[in-house]
Amino acid sequence: MEELKQRILRDGKNLGNGILKVDGFINHQVDPALMDACGEELARRFRGAGATKVLTAEISGIAPALTTARHLGLPVVYARKSKPITMPDQVFLTLSPSHTKGRMVELIVSPEYLGQGERVLIIDDFLATGATILGLARLAQTAGSTLVGIGALVEKIFEGGRAALATLGVPIESLACIRSMEGEQITFCNDD
Amino acid sequence: MEELKQRILRDGKNLGNGILKVDGFINHQVDPALMDACGEELARRFRGAGATKVLTAEISGIAPALTTARHLGLPVVYARKSKPITMPDQVFLTLSPSHTKGRMVELIVSPEYLGQGERVLIIDDFLATGATILGLARLAQTAGSTLVGIGALVEKIFEGGRAALATLGVPIESLACIRSMEGEQITFCNDD
Numbered sequence: 427m428e429e430l431k432q433r434i435l436r437d438g439k440n441l442g443n444g445i446l447k448v449d450g451f452i453n454h455q456v457d458p459a460l461m462d463a464c465g466e467e468l469a470r471r472f473r474g475a476g477a478t479k480v481l482t483a484e485i486s487g488i489a490p491a492l493t494t495a496r497h498l499g500l501p502v503v504y505a506r507k508s509k510p511i512t513m514p515d516q517v518f519l520t521l522s523p524s525h526t527k528g529r530m531v532e533l534i535v536s537p538e539y540l541g542q543g544e545r546v547l548i549i550d551d552f553l554a555t556g557a558t559i560l561g562l563a564r565l566a567q568t569a570g571s572t573l574v575g576i577g578a579l580v581e582k583i584f585e586g587g588r589a590a591l592a593t594l595g596v597p598i599e600s601l602a603c604i605r606s607m608e609g610e611q612i613t614f615c616n617d618d
Numbered sequence: 619m620e621e622l623k624q625r626i627l628r629d630g631k632n633l634g635n636g637i638l639k640v641d642g643f644i645n646h647q648v649d650p651a652l653m654d655a656c657g658e659e660l661a662r663r664f665r666g667a668g669a670t671k672v673l674t675a676e677i678s679g680i681a682p683a684l685t686t687a688r689h690l691g692l693p694v695v696y697a698r699k700s701k702p703i704t705m706p707d708q709v710f711l712t713l714s715p716s717h718t719k720g721r722m723v724e725l726i727v728s729p730e731y732l733g734q735g736e737r738v739l740i741i742d743d744f745l746a747t748g749a750t751i752l753g754l755a756r757l758a759q760t761a762g763s764t765l766v767g768i769g770a771l772v773e774k775i776f777e778g779g780r781a782a783l784a785t786l787g788v789p790i791e792s793l794a795c796i797r798s799m800e801g802e803q804i805t806f807c808n809d810d
Contacts, residue, residue, distance in 0.1 A: 484677045511633075
């Protein structure tokens, strides 16, 4: 998606060690118009998947999942990383390694909002190693739901997430696929 | 806002001790169409305030702040509760008591995205005691920004937040103001 790629080139920053800073438009400050356009494009790509629910993880997955879900006319569930007091005692919980936190984090979904017969589309901001998305896929599986697709705003293909998710056997879409980041130079997958 | 009130009556649940569970459409599962309608209504109410930025706190403030910001054509910044590695060393930070966590939490904003000359509209999901919103107002003040308004989806007026925020001297709007919750009975402020 050209609009997102141009924004990454303009406002993204390679901090080294594979970390792309997008705090100005995705992760801390959010550009709602861009996020809506991204949601519209992800919705377009997954319109035929027959999803009944969008699933994401707090925190930075919320914005793209919300806009995608709005364009698909579906509810969105965001997995919590700590169990709020409003959640029942019995929940779906899985552990997932967090790069940015350097430890395992919990991903928790209430059985009230994810269950048998649901067709789940996972949306997140980044597809890097795929660890968070694999965690979400395990939650969907445990709930008895069927995974129908995976979408991300930004893919860092050099971290191997797409390969790690291949066994899930569902379509994977990203709006900006980054092949490499070296100094100021960000190269997209199809920029050959 | 009638649509939100009806949804609270239908799907909200009084868990006792002043806790209203809205996990089915605001806080864990989100209804994007309802959230968009709420954002549109908050945007309408604050259109004349001359805001240049919407400010909220992760996690559950993100959805209503994003939709409000989209309808106002503004960027939205969500205060983080832990400092990500992409944030500079020098940040704006304040402490705020969290009811649901039973302890103080940090609210952190990067000086890159909030600064002098900004006119800030604070949007959150709940206005209860007002503690989180007061924390956000302190961050805006520290950054040299001007607070121009405060909006929330749901106000629990019996927790005194509106009174606590009065000293800020800005308009306060909520889309569903709850006067009391007793058993199954949820009474709105204007239901006399």
